[in-house]
Amino acid sequence: MKACVIVFPGSNCDRDLQVALRNAMGSEPEMVWHGDSSFCEVDLITVPGGFSYGDYLRAGAMAAKSPVMREIISRAKKGVPVLGICNGFQVLTESGLLPGALMRNANLKYVCKDVHLKVEASDTPFTQGYSNGGVLRIPVAHHDGNYFANDGLLDELESNSQIAFRYSDSDGELTEDANPNGSLRNIAGILNRERNVLGMMPHPERLADPTLGGTDGKAMFSGLVEALS
Amino acid sequence: MCAGARVKPKIQGTEVKAKIHVTLKQGVLDPQGKAVQHALGSLGFNGVEDVRQGKFIELELSETDPSKARASLEEMCKQLLANTVIENYSIELA
Numbered sequence: 417m418k419a420c421v422i423v424f425p426g427s428n429c430d431r432d433l434q435v436a437l438r439n440a441m442g443s444e445p446e447m448v449w450h451g452d453s454s455f456c457e458v459d460l461i462t463v464p465g466g467f468s469y470g471d472y473l474r475a476g477a478m479a480a481k482s483p484v485m486r487e488i489i490s491r492a493k494k495g496v497p498v499l500g501i502c503n504g505f506q507v508l509t510e511s512g513l514l515p516g517a518l519m520r521n522a523n524l525k526y527v528c529k530d531v532h533l534k535v536e537a538s539d540t541p542f543t544q545g546y547s548n549g550g551v552l553r554i555p556v557a558h559h560d561g562n563y564f565a566n567d568g569l570l571d572e573l574e575s576n577s578q579i580a581f582r583y584s585d586s587d588g589e590l591t592e593d594a595n596p597n598g599s600l601r602n603i604a605g606i607l608n609r610e611r612n613v614l615g616m617m618p619h620p621e622r623l624a625d626p627t628l629g630g631t632d633g634k635a636m637f638s639g640l641v642e643a644l645s
Numbered sequence: 646m647c648a649g650a651r652v653k654p655k656i657q658g659t660e661v662k663a664k665i666h667v668t669l670k671q672g673v674l675d676p677q678g679k680a681v682q683h684a685l686g687s688l689g690f691n692g693v694e695d696v697r698q699g700k701f702i703e704l705e706l707s708e709t710d711p712s713k714a715r716a717s718l719e720e721m722c723k724q725l726l727a728n729t730v731i732e733n734y735s736i737e738l739a
Contacts, residue, residue, distance in 0.1 A: 517730040
């Protein structure tokens with residue numbers, strides 16, 4: 417399996433993602449600079465967290481228009497799996513690869529803590545290492561993770577099982593208290609309709625090694641390797 | 646989209662100046678606006694019924710034809726300046 421990590425000016429989780437992918441794949445992912453409009457054929461494209469272009473205009477807005485994104489959009493439309501984490505999720509919504517938008521957290525605060533996630537769609541290459549209804553502990557670290565979509569779109573996401581993860585308590589209950597940012601319907605991660613693009617605010621790459629205090633994120637990467645090798 | 650936008654072409658020299666307002670759509674919660682409203686209340690400014698916060702962007706274009714400038718600005722708003730999932734925009738030429 418070959419994977420790449422897209423690097424924008426201001427990305428800061430690119431190395432963490434590189435390590436998580438390296439550990440899962442046993443080989444080096446390619447690091448691709450945002451100005452490159454072409455890169456090697458890969459089985460997985462990942463868009464990391466951070467503050468691409470300093471969050472100018474809107475989080476992810478500038479990165480979504482960078483040369484590398486045109487290539488990513490074209491490959492995603494051909495079915496190549498694309499994973500966007502945190503700022504990567506914001507970039508994917510801004511680019512139109514995923515529906516909806518990520519707004520300023522409802523409490524206006526930057527939130528940095530471990531949260532619980534309920535797995536709602538384990539039938540994708542990204543989530544096949546998990547079981548539906550399972551609860552994970554994964555960190556979030558963002559200021560703009562408040563998922564918004566109109567009611568019609570939210571209903572469509574639910575009926576197409578496009579919601580991959582929701583914020584829950586440790587028992588898997590979808591409570592308001594468990595929602596760190598005000599996301600509608602506790603949405604933490606969504607898929608596109610074709611199920612080859614996943615965007616999520618929480619950081620599985622930050623809990624994929626016991627040294628970091630947990631391994632709940634690891635199954636995402638091992639599942640991807642299993643699905644795409 | 647851009648309802649209520651005023652067209653006032655006043656071309657001086659060769660440039661068209663444009664003012665763009667980007668605001669959150671009705672129905673989209675604006676926690677920043679709410680915080681500002683609350684802060685105004687705590688400063689003693691009573692009677693502020695609602696606050697909606699947005700962006701104001703000024704551009705200078707080399708295009709001298711107002712209708713071409715407007716068409717171009719529309720595209721700029723749709724492609725980058727506004728996120729039309731959550732925001733409206735209005736364009737004013739001066």
